[in-house]
Amino acid sequence: MTSPQRPDRPGLTDVARRAGVSVATASRALSGAGPVSAAARREVLAAAGELGYRPHPVARSLARGGGTRIVLAFRDARASILEDPFVARATAAVATVADTCGLGVSLRRLPLDGRAALDELAADRGVAAVVLAGHDRSALPAALHGRVATIGAAVPGVARADVDSAAGVGALAGHLYATGRRRIALVRGPRWLAAARAPLDAYVSVMRAAGLPARIVPGDFTARRGRAAASEILRRWPDTDAIVAVTDATALGVLQFLAARGVRVPADIALTGFDDIPLAAAVCPALSTATHPVEEVAAAAARAALSGRADDSVFPSRPVLRESA
Amino acid sequence: MTSPQRPDRPGLTDVARRAGVSVATASRALSGAGPVSAAARREVLAAAGELGYRPHPVARSLARGGGTRIVLAFRDARASILEDPFVARATAAVATVADTCGLGVSLRRLPLDGRAALDELAADRGVAAVVLAGHDRSALPAALHGRVATIGAAVPGVARADVDSAAGVGALAGHLYATGRRRIALVRGPRWLAAARAPLDAYVSVMRAAGLPARIVPGDFTARRGRAAASEILRRWPDTDAIVAVTDATALGVLQFLAARGVRVPADIALTGFDDIPLAAAVCPALSTATHPVEEVAAAAARAALSGRADDSVFPSRPVLRESA
DNA sequence: CTGTTAGCGCTTTCAA
DNA sequence: TTGAAAGCGCTAACAG
Numbered sequence: 144m145t146s147p148q149r150p151d152r153p154g155l156t157d158v159a160r161r162a163g164v165s166v167a168t169a170s171r172a173l174s175g176a177g178p179v180s181a182a183a184r185r186e187v188l189a190a191a192g193e194l195g196y197r198p199h200p201v202a203r204s205l206a207r208g209g210g211t212r213i214v215l216a217f218r219d220a221r222a223s224i225l226e227d228p229f230v231a232r233a234t235a236a237v238a239t240v241a242d243t244c245g246l247g248v249s250l251r252r253l254p255l256d257g258r259a260a261l262d263e264l265a266a267d268r269g270v271a272a273v274v275l276a277g278h279d280r281s282a283l284p285a286a287l288h289g290r291v292a293t294i295g296a297a298v299p300g301v302a303r304a305d306v307d308s309a310a311g312v313g314a315l316a317g318h319l320y321a322t323g324r325r326r327i328a329l330v331r332g333p334r335w336l337a338a339a340r341a342p343l344d345a346y347v348s349v350m351r352a353a354g355l356p357a358r359i360v361p362g363d364f365t366a367r368r369g370r371a372a373a374s375e376i377l378r379r380w381p382d383t384d385a386i387v388a389v390t391d392a393t394a395l396g397v398l399q400f401l402a403a404r405g406v407r408v409p410a411d412i413a414l415t416g417f418d419d420i421p422l423a424a425a426v427c428p429a430l431s432t433a434t435h436p437v438e439e440v441a442a443a444a445a446r447a448a449l450s451g452r453a454d455d456s457v458f459p460s461r462p463v464l465r466e467s468a
Numbered sequence: 469m470t471s472p473q474r475p476d477r478p479g480l481t482d483v484a485r486r487a488g489v490s491v492a493t494a495s496r497a498l499s500g501a502g503p504v505s506a507a508a509r510r511e512v513l514a515a516a517g518e519l520g521y522r523p524h525p526v527a528r529s530l531a532r533g534g535g536t537r538i539v540l541a542f543r544d545a546r547a548s549i550l551e552d553p554f555v556a557r558a559t560a561a562v563a564t565v566a567d568t569c570g571l572g573v574s575l576r577r578l579p580l581d582g583r584a585a586l587d588e589l590a591a592d593r594g595v596a597a598v599v600l601a602g603h604d605r606s607a608l609p610a611a612l613h614g615r616v617a618t619i620g621a622a623v624p625g626v627a628r629a630d631v632d633s634a635a636g637v638g639a640l641a642g643h644l645y646a647t648g649r650r651r652i653a654l655v656r657g658p659r660w661l662a663a664a665r666a667p668l669d670a671y672v673s674v675m676r677a678a679g680l681p682a683r684i685v686p687g688d689f690t691a692r693r694g695r696a697a698a699s700e701i702l703r704r705w706p707d708t709d710a711i712v713a714v715t716d717a718t719a720l721g722v723l724q725f726l727a728a729r730g731v732r733v734p735a736d737i738a739l740t741g742f743d744d745i746p747l748a749a750a751v752c753p754a755l756s757t758a759t760h761p762v763e764e765v766a767a768a769a770a771r772a773a774l775s776g777r778a779d780d781s782v783f784p785s786r787p788v789l790r791e792s793a
Numbered sequence: 794c795t796g797t798t799a800g801c802g803c804t805t806t807c808a809a
Numbered sequence: 810t811t812g813a814a815a816g817c818g819c820t821a822a823c824a825g
Contacts, residue, residue, distance in 0.1 A: 152591065154818055165796045170820060177821085178794050200594030201530045202818035205801050211526055211536040211594070212572030215563070225564055226763075228746075231556035234563050238540070238575035239550055245594055247537030247572015250563035266477065268802090269525030269536070269570055421553075425750045438551075479802055490812045495804060502805085503810055527802035530817050593818090 153194040162190035173198065200245045210271030210290075213241055213445055214264060218253040218277035220335065220363075225252055228420065229437055233294075236438030237274065237445045244449070246271055253277075255335055261287065272448035274441070279337045292448035294440060295338030302447035303455045304440045305338070308389075308417070309345040311433035311460025315415040316349040316387055318431075319468060324385035324413055328358035330372040330397065332389045342389045342417070358383065362393050369396020377404070384412055385468065391416035391423045391432055398426060398467070413468035417460075428466035435460055478519040487515035498523065525570045535596030535615075538566055538770055539589060543578040543602035545660065545688075550577055553745065554762055558619075561763030562599065562770045569774070571596055578602075580660055586612065597773035599766070604662045617773035619765060620663030627772035628780045629765045630663070633714075633742070636758035636785025637667040640740040641674040641712055643756075644793060649710035649738055653683035655697040655722065657714045667714045667742070683708065687718050694721020702729070709737055710793065716741035716748045716757055723751065723792070738793035742785075753791035760785055 159169035164183055171177035172187035173196075179187075190196075204211050215234055217224050224230060230250070238248045253260045253275075264273055265286035273287060278296035292302035319327050329346045332339025343359070350357045358380050360372045369388060373396070376383050388394035394416030401408055408414050408428055416423055419434035436458050443456045484494035489508050496502035497512035498521075504512075515521075529536050540559055542549050549555060555575070563573045578585045578600075589598055590611035598612060603621035617627035644652050654671045657664025668684070675682045683705050685697045694713060698721065701708050713719035719741030726733055733739050733753055741748055744759035761783050768781045 152593070155820095156818085166819080167797075167821080168795060171795090174820080180794060183795080195591075197591045197593065199530075199818050200592070201526060201536055202593075202801090203820075204536075205524075205526045205530045205803090206818075206820040208801065208820095211529075212570075214567065214572075225560060228553065228556070231553070231560040235550060235556040235559045235575055238559050238563065238573055241572065242539065242574035242576045245537075245592075247539075247566065247574050248563055249567035249572050250560055251567045266520075266522050267525070267570075268477070268522070268527075421745075421747055422750050425747050427752070480804095481802080491803080492805080492812055492814095493810085496811095499804080505810060508810080524802050527817090528804075530819095531802075531804040533804095533817065 153196050154199070155196075158187060158190045158194055158196050161194060162186040204271075208268075210267075210269050211246060212269055213237060213246055213248045213272045213274060213448065214270055215248055215250045215274050215441075216253050216257075216260075216264065216276070217251070218255065218257055218275065218279075220255055220333065222252060224277075225250055229418070232437045233276070233441035236441045240442050240445055246449075248445075272445065274444045274448050277336060277338070279335070289451040290448055292444040294444050295336075297337070300453055302444070302450075302453045304444035304447060305455070305457050306435045306440060307457050307460050308338070309341040311345075311417065311435075311462065312342040312387065312389065313345040313349055314460075314462045315417070315431070315433060315468070316346050318462065318464065319385040319387070319413055319415065320349065320353055320355075322413070322468070325353075325355060326358070326380065326383050327355065327385040327387060328360065328376045328380060328383045330360055330362040330369060330376075330386065330388045330393050333363045334361075339389065346387060362389065364390045364392060366392045366396035366399070369393035369398075370400040371396075373397040373400035377406075386412060386414050388415065389417050391418045391420045391430060394430055394432070394467075395422065395426065398430070408467050415468045419463055423463075424465065431463065431465045431468040433460045433462050478521050479524070480521075483512060483515045483519055483521050486519060487511040529596075533593075535592075535594050536571060537594055537596055538562060538571055538573045538773065539595055539598045540573055540575050540766075541578045541582075541585075541589065541598055541600050542576070543580065543582055543600065543604075545580055545658065547577060549602075550575055554743070557762045558601070558766035561766045565767050565770055571774075573770075597770065599769045599773050602661060602663070604660070614776040615773055617769040619769050620661075622662070625778055627769070627775075627778045629769035629772060630780070630782050631760045631765060632782050632785050633663070634666040634670040636670075636742065636760075636787065637712065637714065638670040638674055639785075639787045640742070640756070640758060640793070641671050643787065643789065644710040644712070644738055644740065645674065645678055645680075647738070647793070650678075650680060651683070651705065651708050652680065652710040652712060653685065653701045653705060653708050655685055655687040655694060655701075655711065655713045655718050658688045659686075664714065671712060687714065689715045689717060691717045691721035691724070694718035694723075695725040696721075698722040698725035702731075711737060711739050713740065714742050716743045716745045716755060719755055719757070719792075720747065720751065723755070733792050740793045744788055748788075749790065756787070756789045756791070756793040758785045758787050 265284040276294040416432035423430040590609040601619040741757035748755040
């Protein structure tokens with residue numbers, strides 16, 4: 144048979160021949176692994192340089208059995224999740240680190256019940272690692288262990304990268320309390336999202352510590368739902384003087400509703416968001432929120448998944464106080 | 469020797485044996501290429517199904533010699549280009565289509581003088597295709613032909629995906645004229661960007677057709693530069709009654725400067741942007757601009773690069789009239 | 794420390 | 810239409 148394409152690039156064989164060593168030695172010298180004499184290494188490196196040798200990543204990957212892509216999987220109820228700006232930022236960040244490893248990233252949505260999809264991922268021999276966001280606490284396919292990391296979800300034995308959202312929401316709620324608010328309501332995240340639990344708990348803790356009753360209404364991270372939530376809050380607790388939304392989008396929805404009702408922010412009701420989207424600073428009043436290093440979180444998750452180590456890394460959630468609270 | 473990892477997945481050999489045919493036939497049946505009898509195909513497909521066979525993308529790629537990743541290369545003066553929201557959107561879009569092909573995408577910035585970097589890309593056997601944005605008109609390495617597409621730059625023999633920015637800017641300038649503006653200035657894009665030429669020409673055409681003098685000041689797509697540009701315009705032509713910015717960011721900078729100076733928009737000066745970033749709708753006055761299907765453009769470029777065909781596709785630039793003009 | 798050699802899993806040529 | 814076999818380019822076990 145013949146080769147599929149022969150743009151005549153030098154191979155390891157050529158380098159080895161030129162350096163006067165075997166391909167095995169050349170391989171060891173180039174990949175840095177295994178014992179090689181200094182002299183041999185020098186020869187090989189020189190030969191590679193002169194020949195303009197470039198390793199073939201695909202061949203290497205096949206021989207090593209590693210896979211060539213990182214898949215970013217977002218478990219979400221909405222099919223539109225892949226259009227979310229945060230998803231895009233995370234993807235770009237991972238695609239940038241992937242480039243330095245000769246890897247690629249691909250993006251996929253997982254339905255809420257994604258067992259089968261996860262098994263599929265685990266079975267794909269082209270997948271070097273998977274970064275899973277929006278996951279619940281359920282165990283992952285064993286075949287994925289050592290090459291998976293989650294963003295947000297705590298799964299035993301699996302690497303995790305996250306933002307300290309409990310601290311962030313806690314700080315925001317604490318700020319509201321410190322500035323005299325006592326009837327503070329929360330628009331929480333969706334129930335199916337495990338990571339939405341921490342902010343909720345943080346809010347409850349703050350309220351409990353202050354001896355205040357919790358006022359919690361459901362949300363789903365959208366502005367639309369934020370408007371509905373604001374409506375519900377005003378109806379159930381007309382004397383509310385502060386609202387904590389666990390997402391800027393939600394907060395913006397709340398803001399719209401309050402504005403339409405003639406409620407002044409922050410004079411009548413103080414409001415905080417979460418995530419610090421660009422719009423947060425532009426609306427009127429400018430939204431107080433917490434900012435997060437999304438690209439760093441995503442990059443950390445990718446690195447962890449690639450490394451195979453199951454270590455966690457959590458990044459700070461830094462409050463950004465503007466006009467709304 | 470032994471295999472690097474044996475999670476014991478069935479291989480083509482297993483499928484072939486089970487179907488009672490050779491691996492060659494199994495390969496042909498599964499990949500759909502080459503002559504196979506209906507009976508053989510049926511057997512093979514059945515066997516593959518029963519075994520839960522999943523092809524090994526890396527092995528396939530090695531045998532075929534195709535590469536496994538799409539690299540998105542953004543040529544730009546700023547190192548920070550990879551943090552641009554449009555870059556992130558494009559990346560996510562391509563990462564989504566890549567997923568359906570078992571490919572990955574990686575992201576890289578190219579310096580303005582990127583000859584060497586392009587040769588490097590061409591030499592990388594792991595690169596299935598490259599999508600180049602911000603390129604000038606210069607020829608691409610021959611080794612890249614058939615697996616490259618540009619976004620915006622017209623290079624002979626190379627596939628291109630773009631937005632009809634000439635039509636978009638023309639429409640915006642036309643709108644300003646139609647609404648009575650006669651002293652219309654333009655903040656243009658950076659000189660090094662070939663794609664910035666078309667909007668400039670479109671503006672010049674509109675002005676010339678109307679018998680009006682062109683008023684052009686340099687810009688670089690940033691808000692900072694937009695402020696400087698506005699200052700320059702007011703200084704050189706104090707009677708200006710409209711400003712066309714070739715980017716929303718620039719327009720926002722212009723808006724800031726005008727607001728600080730007490731110039732009313734659009735009463736005193738009408739203003740248009742370009743690209744329709746989320747902020748455009750949120751500022752006050754809401755920015756009139758043109759909206760673009762970024763993810764479609766990027767996906768089209770990726771598909772073209774992958775297909776090897778050199779066909780162009782151009783997407784519409786649709787004016788969005790809000791308050792600023 | 795080094796060379797030989799057997800794969801990694803699939804595609805494709807070539808002869809039947 | 811089919812099967813045998815030769816790679817694709819590199820890694821890693823094993824013997825030296």
